[in-house]
Amino acid sequence: MEVSNGLHAMTAEELARFVLDQQELFILDVRNEEDYRNWRIEGERIKSINLPYFTLLEGVEPALARIPADRPVLVVCAKEGSSKFVAERLVEAGRSPVYYLEGGMKSWSEHLAPVKIGELADGGALYQFVRLGKGCLSYMIVSGEEAAIVDTARMTDVYERFAAELGVKIKHTIDTHLHADHLSGGRKLADRSGAAYWLPLKDATEVIFHYDSLEEGREIVVGDTAIRIHPIHSPGHTIGSTSLLVDERYLLSGDILFVESIGRPDLAGLAEDWVGDLRETLYERYRGLPQDLIVLPAHFGQVSELGEGGKVMARLSDLYRSNPGLNIADEEAFRREVTENLPPQPNAYQAIRQANMGKQTPDEDEQREMEIGPNRCAVHDQ
Amino acid sequence: MKTDILVDTRGMACPMPIVKAKKALDGLVSGQLMEVWSTDKGSLNDFQAWVRQTKHELVKHEEENGVYKFLVKKS
Numbered sequence: 205m206e207v208s209n210g211l212h213a214m215t216a217e218e219l220a221r222f223v224l225d226q227q228e229l230f231i232l233d234v235r236n237e238e239d240y241r242n243w244r245i246e247g248e249r250i251k252s253i254n255l256p257y258f259t260l261l262e263g264v265e266p267a268l269a270r271i272p273a274d275r276p277v278l279v280v281c282a283k284e285g286s287s288k289f290v291a292e293r294l295v296e297a298g299r300s301p302v303y304y305l306e307g308g309m310k311s312w313s314e315h316l317a318p319v320k321i322g323e324l325a326d327g328g329a330l331y332q333f334v335r336l337g338k339g340c341l342s343y344m345i346v347s348g349e350e351a352a353i354v355d356t357a358r359m360t361d362v363y364e365r366f367a368a369e370l371g372v373k374i375k376h377t378i379d380t381h382l383h384a385d386h387l388s389g390g391r392k393l394a395d396r397s398g399a400a401y402w403l404p405l406k407d408a409t410e411v412i413f414h415y416d417s418l419e420e421g422r423e424i425v426v427g428d429t430a431i432r433i434h435p436i437h438s439p440g441h442t443i444g445s446t447s448l449l450v451d452e453r454y455l456l457s458g459d460i461l462f463v464e465s466i467g468r469p470d471l472a473g474l475a476e477d478w479v480g481d482l483r484e485t486l487y488e489r490y491r492g493l494p495q496d497l498i499v500l501p502a503h504f505g506q507v508s509e510l511g512e513g514g515k516v517m518a519r520l521s522d523l524y525r526s527n528p529g530l531n532i533a534d535e536e537a538f539r540r541e542v543t544e545n546l547p548p549q550p551n552a553y554q555a556i557r558q559a560n561m562g563k564q565t566p567d568e569d570e571q572r573e574m575e576i577g578p579n580r581c582a583v584h585d586q
Numbered sequence: 587m588k589t590d591i592l593v594d595t596r597g598m599a600c601p602m603p604i605v606k607a608k609k610a611l612d613g614l615v616s617g618q619l620m621e622v623w624s625t626d627k628g629s630l631n632d633f634q635a636w637v638r639q640t641k642h643e644l645v646k647h648e649e650e651n652g653v654y655k656f657l658v659k660k661s
Contacts (some may be wrong), residue, residue, distance in 0.1 A: 236631050236632055237632060237635065239631065256632070256636075256639070257600075257601050257604075258601070258608075258632060258635070258636040258639065258640075259639060261605060261608050263602070271593075282628050283599065283628070285601055285602070289605075359608040421653050461633070463606070529603040573627070
């Protein structure tokens with residue numbers, strides 16, 4: 205953290221440590237009220253208040269009254285400018301230490317924190333990339349000198365650097381479904397690495413690029429001692445949604461099953477049509493799987509889903525006990541739960557789907573803009 | 587409609603469009619009109635919220651080739 209005249213910059217990476225390690229932090233968010241209500245930085249021990257910067261132009265007294273005097277404060281805005289402006293005035297008013305978030309919520313949305321989930325049978329490893337700002341989770345499966353990436357985020361350079369540090373080559377990128385909440389980096393990363401890009405056939409009917417069809421019965425092998433990835437068709441969030449069984453121990457559940465919720469069926473079509481699929485996947489298909497599998501979802505919706513060190517994971521048997529979405533005995537009650545009173549859709553979800561099919565090619569700025577906000581892929585998101 | 591002052595903040599990043607606009611508005615008397623130009627995408631929501639909070643009137647706003655134009659009447 206750089207110091208200049210009592211003012212400190214905090215990077216998204218440094219902020220991520222506060223969330224992952226459950227450290228205490230006080231945040232003054234100076235974006236407008238609507239943006240704050242819609243999407244903000246959250247953590248187990250993070251407290252935040254909202255005072256738009258334009259209410260502080262005459263002076264920061266309203267903020268001073270509400271910021272604890274004896275603790276560090278982080279000022280946050282959309283891009284950076286306004287938070288720095290307010291932070292400077294807090295320093296002038298005698299507060300210290302005062303931080304501003306470098307790159308604002310845009311940087312926060314783009315930050316990926318790699319967390320090691322565990323070793324694989326042959327000495328390989330499985331890593332989870334936690335996108336704290338948006339609640340997206342992607343994975344790197346490493347074996348021998350090869351790697352496969354699952355549900356790749358747009359920031360493909362992060363995976364390239366990580367693979368280079370491990371000395372492995374990216375051979376496969378896999379999307380468990382056609383995403384509606386974020387732009388997939390799967391195809392771009394595959395192109396750059398000479399890897400194969402996998403997408404479920406049933407989600408790919410409109411895509412206009414080449415892909416390998418992710419289907420049950422096919423097997424993806426990583427490394428020469430063979431970590432096997434078995435696709436399991438698990439429709440409901442989308443018609444093609446496919447889960448991945450890795451090393452017979454991990455179940456990458458995509459957007460079908462989360463730690464504290466289940467996938468919503470309405471983002472790619474009519475919720476009513478897919479309720480039956482969702483029900484069958486969660487109440488029959490997944491029940492038939494070994495119950496000691498470790499579930500690794502593609503999202504989290506609440507910070508309470510972050511476990512030790514930031515890992516988002518749970519044993520399948522535990523989820524059948526604790527997850528509200530897996531404990532609705534009555535089919536009609538289930539149908540109502542997943543079709544009525546759903547949270548708002550993710551920002552720009554239609555345009556994001558178009559881009560993920562290759563039908564739209566937004567530039568970098570537009571891509572950032574489209575991905576603003578939380579993922580909202582679960583039935584119980586706010 | 588004749589405006590009393592034009593504040594051109596094109597190319598400036600947040601918070602400058604509203605900082606400049608506030609300064610200009612402070613120099614006007616009640617009922618006078620200020621026009622603000624901005625290329626900052628975030629300024630649309632922020633201007634609306636700022637005008638509401640300060641009880642001035644956003645007479646109209648439009649976007650033209652990436653330039654947001656706001657017409658604000660001082661209360």
